Amino acid sequence: MKNITRAAPLLVILILLGIWELTVRVGQIPLYVLPSPSATVFTLAEEFPTLLRHTGITVLEALTGMGISFAVGIIIGILIDAMPTFKRCIYPILVVTQTVPVIVLAPIFIIYMGFGYAPKILTVVLMCFFPIVVSFSDGLGQMDEGYLNLIRTYGGSRFHLYRIVKIPSAMISLLSGLKVAATYSISGAVVGEWIASQSGLGYYLIRAKNGYMLDKVFACVVMIILLSLLMNGLVKLFGWAVLPMKRRRK
Template sequence: MGNKGTLRVIWPPAALSLLGLAAWQLVSDLGLIEPWLLPSPLAIAREALAIAPRLLEHAAATAQLTLIGFAAGTAAGLALAALLHLLPGVKAALYPLLVLSQNIPIIVIGPLFLIWFGFTLLPKVLLVALVCFFPVCVAMLTGLAQSDPHLAEYMRMIGANKREMLWKLELPNAMPYLFSGLKIAATYSVMSGVIAEWIGAEKGLGYFMLLSSKGFQPARVFAAVALVVAMSLALFAAAAAAERLFIRWRPAGGDEGGRPK
């Protein structure tokens, strides 16, 4: 996508966001909402600048947690997807249980992890990884199953084994699907990291937001929320950039699911 194409994609949401912020500021300036209830964007920005070192320290802790959990969840999702793809019997038994596991709220699992693993980094990383691995695993499984049947039949005719089929046909075909899963996981990872910090942490943006809300400091809560949004967008953008780098053959008209039209 060229610069003009990128601009056409970015400017509508950017313009709408700026319009919303201007309306928010106007409502605050007119005194229609009390500042202690909903501070203005400028007040939030001033507060963020005033506590920037402390805010960035908490952001760094959340970024570390998110990246470790995202990497661990991605690795687990890829490994499990390959295992289930190569062993259909295991997939038939395990896949429904994986889907069922996603119906358990992470706010319930988090305290159990703290009981089992203590107040260390490990339970929080596990919580983020648990959220990230499922979209990666499902997307990868879908991609591995969508190989061209004619090419698959040809490779079997020339004597390709399961490993060669996986590396030379199925895995390359699954890459667009994989990156779709990675972008979903990237979006969820920061949010799950914040929730993990709510449950039990001594630093991080989730911990900072919890303290600020209990201290009736909404400007600090909004400043932390803005950083969470920025981190989520940055991780999503990194996944999208990696997709463009590794899947140069993908047509520009490919659908959102990742499969070329």
């Protein structure tokens, strides 16, 4: 029974892929309308060296954007928690940045910053920064006052409150934000490349789409999904490294 429960999600995916494959073959749907899963896998294998080259660029942009978002997000998160006035000033601006679609902002970034990596990295930052700041500052604010009073009665300073209690307790909340941000990071880089670039998965995607090579588009989408999962895995690894409770549960 346990094995069936474990295998159920995989089984559902296989059934869906089977229906898809059968529909394309029986309905003789042309490649430029809908490629079958087998054709997608075949193209993925064939195009792998090219895709890998473009993947390197996208991953570089995504990781740089994530790194910047993480560093800035931590600092802004602490400032939001420590200074209510700062929170009142910055929070509406943060929310506004999320209301404008990235697809609208990306071309503006390119006008200002050119065709290099910078506008793509900024797109990633814009998408990843918000979930990191919100999750981290929320985590910092949710600490039981008893723990903070305990540190105060021991003569601890504000620095001690953050180092000993607040930041470690906010790690679980931060990890949730990082998981969302990690998934967004690849999409952000791809969107940036989509608008204007000469390399990266977004560039590959737009060229394949313009040529109606939908098997290549699907192969690229599979690559993007795998990368997003990989980024998610990296966040889990980070959580495993920084949270001793997670290591013990393993």
